[in-house]
Amino acid sequence: MSSNLDPHALQALAGLQRAGMPNLVARAIDIFKTEWPISKATIEEALSEKDLKTVRFAAHTLKSNSAHVGATVLADLCAKLEFAARDENCALCAVLAESLNELFNRYCVELDMYMKNAA
Amino acid sequence: MDVPDTEAVCLTVLHVDDASGLAMAEEVLVRAGIRVLPATNGIEAVEVFRAHVPDFVIINTTLSDKDGLDCIEAIRSLNNGKHVPILITTEVDDVTSISQAYRSGATDFLTKPLNFLALPYRVRYMMRTKLSSDVLRATEEKLGDAQRIARLGHWDWNLQTQGMTCSVGCGRVLGLEESSCVQSWQALLDCIEESDRHNVRLLAEEAIERQEPFNIEFSIRANVDESLRRIRLEAELKFANMGECAYVHGTIQDITERANTEKQIHNLAYYDLVTGLPNRAQLNQQLHYTLQTAARNDNKFALLFLDLDHFKQVNDTLGHDAGDELLKQVSSRLTSVIREADIISTSTPRTEELGSQHTVARLGGDEFVVLLGQIARPEDAARVAERIGHKIGERYDINGHDVAVTTTIGISVYPSDGDNSESLMKSADVAMYHAKESGRNGYQFYSRDIHEKALARFSVENELKKAIEDEDLTIVYQPKICFTTGSVVGVEALVRWDHAQSGFIKPNDFIPLAEETGLILPLGRWVMRTAAKQMQDWVDEGMTPLAIAVNCSSVQFKRGDMLKDIKDALVFSKLDPKCLEIEITESLLMDEFEESCQLLQGMKELGVQVSIDDFGTGFSSLSYLKSLPVDKIKIDSSFVENFNTDAGDVAIVSAIITLSHHMNLSVVAEGVETEEQFAVLRNLKCNEGQGYLFGKPMEAGVFRDWIAEFRAPDLKYASVG
Numbered sequence: 001m002s003s004n005l006d007p008h009a010l011q012a013l014a015g016l017q018r019a020g021m022p023n024l025v026a027r028a029i030d031i032f033k034t035e036w037p038i039s040k041a042t043i044e045e046a047l048s049e050k051d052l053k054t055v056r057f058a059a060h061t062l063k064s065n066s067a068h069v070g071a072t073v074l075a076d077l078c079a080k081l082e083f084a085a086r087d088e089n090c091a092l093c094a095v096l097a098e099s100l101n102e103l104f105n106r107y108c109v110e111l112d113m114y115m116k117n118a119a
Numbered sequence: 120m121d122v123p124d125t126e127a128v129c130l131t132v133l134h135v136d137d138a139s140g141l142a143m144a145e146e147v148l149v150r151a152g153i154r155v156l157p158a159t160n161g162i163e164a165v166e167v168f169r170a171h172v173p174d175f176v177i178i179n180t181t182l183s184d185k186d187g188l189d190c191i192e193a194i195r196s197l198n199n200g201k202h203v204p205i206l207i208t209t210e211v212d213d214v215t216s217i218s219q220a221y222r223s224g225a226t227d228f229l230t231k232p233l234n235f236l237a238l239p240y241r242v243r244y245m246m247r248t249k250l251s252s253d254v255l256r257a258t259e260e261k262l263g264d265a266q267r268i269a270r271l272g273h274w275d276w277n278l279q280t281q282g283m284t285c286s287v288g289c290g291r292v293l294g295l296e297e298s299s300c301v302q303s304w305q306a307l308l309d310c311i312e313e314s315d316r317h318n319v320r321l322l323a324e325e326a327i328e329r330q331e332p333f334n335i336e337f338s339i340r341a342n343v344d345e346s347l348r349r350i351r352l353e354a355e356l357k358f359a360n361m362g363e364c365a366y367v368h369g370t371i372q373d374i375t376e377r378a379n380t381e382k383q384i385h386n387l388a389y390y391d392l393v394t395g396l397p398n399r400a401q402l403n404q405q406l407h408y409t410l411q412t413a414a415r416n417d418n419k420f421a422l423l424f425l426d427l428d429h430f431k432q433v434n435d436t437l438g439h440d441a442g443d444e445l446l447k448q449v450s451s452r453l454t455s456v457i458r459e460a461d462i463i464s465t466s467t468p469r470t471e472e473l474g475s476q477h478t479v480a481r482l483g484g485d486e487f488v489v490l491l492g493q494i495a496r497p498e499d500a501a502r503v504a505e506r507i508g509h510k511i512g513e514r515y516d517i518n519g520h521d522v523a524v525t526t527t528i529g530i531s532v533y534p535s536d537g538d539n540s541e542s543l544m545k546s547a548d549v550a551m552y553h554a555k556e557s558g559r560n561g562y563q564f565y566s567r568d569i570h571e572k573a574l575a576r577f578s579v580e581n582e583l584k585k586a587i588e589d590e591d592l593t594i595v596y597q598p599k600i601c602f603t604t605g606s607v608v609g610v611e612a613l614v615r616w617d618h619a620q621s622g623f624i625k626p627n628d629f630i631p632l633a634e635e636t637g638l639i640l641p642l643g644r645w646v647m648r649t650a651a652k653q654m655q656d657w658v659d660e661g662m663t664p665l666a667i668a669v670n671c672s673s674v675q676f677k678r679g680d681m682l683k684d685i686k687d688a689l690v691f692s693k694l695d696p697k698c699l700e701i702e703i704t705e706s707l708l709m710d711e712f713e714e715s716c717q718l719l720q721g722m723k724e725l726g727v728q729v730s731i732d733d734f735g736t737g738f739s740s741l742s743y744l745k746s747l748p749v750d751k752i753k754i755d756s757s758f759v760e761n762f763n764t765d766a767g768d769v770a771i772v773s774a775i776i777t778l779s780h781h782m783n784l785s786v787v788a789e790g791v792e793t794e795e796q797f798a799v800l801r802n803l804k805c806n807e808g809q810g811y812l813f814g815k816p817m818e819a820g821v822f823r824d825w826i827a828e829f830r831a832p833d834l835k836y837a838s839v840g
Contacts, residue, residue: 016146064140
C-alpha cells in the first residue's frame with residue numbers, strides 16, 4: 001500500500017488562510033495528529049464493547065481530519081470503517097481498525113516533510 | 120416592510136462540527152465578517168444557542184455524542200429557534216440523513232466535501248431568504264390580527280373540485296372547534312341555519328351562473344359556544360383561460376354586533392316600548408304591503424280600530440304603572456286572538472305572502488289596530504271583533520287589583536271602505552266612534568250595509584251551526600226508478616232546514632254558507648251517517664235494499680277526509696257498501712283531476728258506488744270519464760226540462776247516453792216531471808230517472824209508506840214508437 005498526500009487538499013486548505021492568523025495547514029495537521037490517538041483509543045474500546053455507533057462517529061471524525069490534510073487513502077480507509085460500523089459488520093471493523101495505525105504513521109512522516117519543505 | 124440587507128448585518132453563526140471542520144469554516148466565515156460560535160457536539164450546541172441566540176446554525180449531522188437530528192429538533196423547540204435557518208452538512212450518499220434532517224426541521228443541506236470558500240455565500244443567501252420569510256410572516260401575523268379584530272376570514276372555493284381552503288379566521292368566525300375546518304362549499308352550507316341555507320345556496324348558484332360577484336347574510340349556530348351569529352359573506356369570481364368561472368374567493372365576517380344594533384334601532388323605531396307590539400310606523404309599512412298584495416290578488420282585508428273603554432279611570436285610580444301593565448295584558452290577549460284568527464275566521468286559507476299576514480299594533484295611549492291581512496268576507500272580521508270583545512272583557516289581575524275593561528271596535532274593509540291606508544284608517548276610526556255612540560263594548564262596520572249584512576249572515580251562520588249540533592235538520596228521500604222494469608232502484612237523500620222562526624230555508628240558501636264557513640264538513644258527515652242508517656233500518660224492517668245516494672260538496676272533497684267519513688258511516692249504519700252511492704259534481708272532478716282519481720279509486724275500494732252529478736253543465740268531457748272509476752252519470756235536469764222546446768237538448772242527451780253505454784256507465788236522468796219526458800228518455804235507452812213524475816222528496820216515514828204502496832208505472836205509455 002502506498003501513501004501519498006493529496007496536494008490539492010493542502011492547497012485548498014492554504015487558500016482559506018486569513019492574513020495575520022496562525023497557519024491553518026499547521027493547525028489542521030496538529031488537529032490530525034493530536035486527535036488521532038484519542039479517536040483511535042475510542043474506536044478500540046468501543047470495538048471491545050461492540051459499541052458500533054461510537055466506532056462510526058469516531059471513524060467519521062478521523063475521516064474528516066485525514067481528508068482535510070490530504071491523507072486521502074487514510075480518509076478512504078476511515079470511510080470504510082465508518083460504513084462497516086453503520087452496517088454493524090463487527091469483524092470488518094476490527095480488521096480495518098487494525099490497519100489504520102501504520103498508514104497514520106506514514107502520513108505523519110509525509111506531513112512533517114511537507115511542512116519542512118514549505119518552511 | 121423592507122427586507123434588511125444581510126451584507127450590512129453582522130451575523131452570528133453557530134457551527135457544530137469536529138475540530139478540523141470548525142477550524143476551516145471559521146477561516147472563511149470570519150473573513151466574510153461573520154461571527155462564529157463553535158460547538159463540537161449537540162449538547163454543547165443547544166447550550167450555546169440558548170446563551171447567544173445566533174442568526175444561523177450549521178450542523179454536521181454525524182456528531183458523536185448526540186445525533187445531529189436530535190440537535191436540530193432541540194433547537195427548533197426553543198422559543199428563538201423556530202425560524203432560525205439550519206444548514207446541515209452530510210455525506211453525499213447519505214440521502215436518508217438528508218430527508219430525516221428535513222423532517223426534523225433543517226432548512227437546507229450541503230454535501231461533503233464542502234466547498235468552504237462558497238460557505239459564506241450560502242449563509243448570506245439563506246439569511247436573505249429567512250429575512251424575507253420573517254417579513255412575510257410578520258405581515259401575515261398583522262393581517263391575521265387585523266382579521267381577528269375585524270372578525271373576518273378569507274376563503275377560496277374551487278368550483279371544479281368543490282373543495283374550499285379557509286383561513287384560520289374562517290373557523291373562528293364560524294365558531295368551529297380549533298381542530299375542525301371547512302373543506303367544501305357543502306360543509307360551509309352545513310354550518311348555516313336551516314332557515315337560511317337554501318337561500319344562500321340559491322343566491323350563490325345564481326350569481327355564479329350570471330358570473331357576478333355576490334354578498335349574502337345568514338345566521339349560524341357556533342359550535343364552540345352555541346351562540347347564534349350573523350355572518351356576511353362577500354365573494355368574487357376568478358376566471359380560467361377559457362373564460363369560465365374556475366374559482367370563487369372571498370371573505371366571511373361576523374356581523375352579529377352590527378346586526379344586533381341595527382335590530383335594536385329598528386325595534387326602537389318600529390315597535391312600541393310598553394307592549395312590544397308594532398307601532399304606527401310598522402303598521403303603516405305592513406298596511407302598505409297588504410294593500411299591494413290585496414290589489415294584486417283581488418283579496419279583501421280588514422282594519423279593526425279599537426280603544427279601551429274607561430282606560431283613563433284605571434290610569435287615574437291605580438297609576439300609570441298599572442295602566443302600562445293593563446296595556447301589556449291587553450296586547451297579549453289581542454295577539455293570542457290574532458294567532459287563532461285563521462281558525463275562528465276565514466274559511467279559505469291565507470296565502471303565505473307578507474301582505475297577507477295579520478298584525479296587531481299599538482298606536483299610542485289605549486288605541487290599538489288589528490290588521491286582518493286577508494279575509495274571505497266581512498263576517499270574518501266580525502267574528503274576530505266578537506272574539507276580541509269577549510277576550511278583552513275578561514277580568515285582569517293588575518298588581519293584585521281586579522280590573523275590568525271593555526273595548527269598542529270600528530271596522531273598515533278593503534276595498535269597499537277605502538283603497539289606501541289613510542282612508543281605511545279614517546273609516547275604521549269613524550266606525551269606532553259610531554260604535555261608541557251606540558253604546559260601548561261592541562263593534563261596528565264603517566258601512567251600514569256591510570254591518571247589517573254581516574250581522575244577518577253571522578246570525579244565520581250561528582243558527583246553522585246550532586242546528587247541525589242539535590240535529591235540527593231533516594233529510595228527505597227522493598226515489599229513482601228503473602226505466603226497464605219500472606221498479607224503485609234507488610233513493611237520493613236531500614237535506615232540509617225547517618227554521619223555527621224563518622220557516623223552510625232552501626238548500627241553495629244555506630249550503631253555500633255551510634261551504635264558506637266549513638260547517639259543510641260536520642253537516643256532510645251527519646247526512647251520510649243518517650241516510651245510511653235510515654236505509655239499513657228500512658232493510659231491517661223488510662224493505663228490499665236500495666242504493667242510497669248522498670251528495671258530496673267540493674269542500675268535503677278537498678278539505679275533508681271523505682274516505683274516513685264513508686268508512687265511519689258504513690260502520691255506524693252496518694249498511695252494505697254497495698247500497699251507498701256518493702254523488703260528485705262534474706266540475707269538482709275536473710278541477711283537480713289527479714287527486715279526484717285517487718279519491719274515487721279509494722271509494723271503489725271501499726265498495727261504494729260513485730256517480731257524477733249534474734252532468735252536462737260543466738266541461739262534460741266523456742273522455743275524462745273513461746279514466747275515472749265511476750258507475751253512473753246523472754244528466755242535469757235542465758236538459759230534461761227543455762225536451763219539448765229544444766231539440767238540441769234531446770240530441771245532447773242522446774249522445775251522452777250512447778257514449779256512456781259504450782263505456783259501461785249507467786245513466787240517470789234528473790227532473791223527470793212529465794210522461795213525455797219519461798217517454799223520450801226511455802226511447803233514448805236512459806237507465807234510470809228521478810223526478811216529481813215518480814215521487815217528490817219525502818220524509819222517511821212518508822217514503823216508507825209511499826214505497827209500500829208503489830206500483831210500477833205503465834211502461835207501455837212511456838214508449839214512443
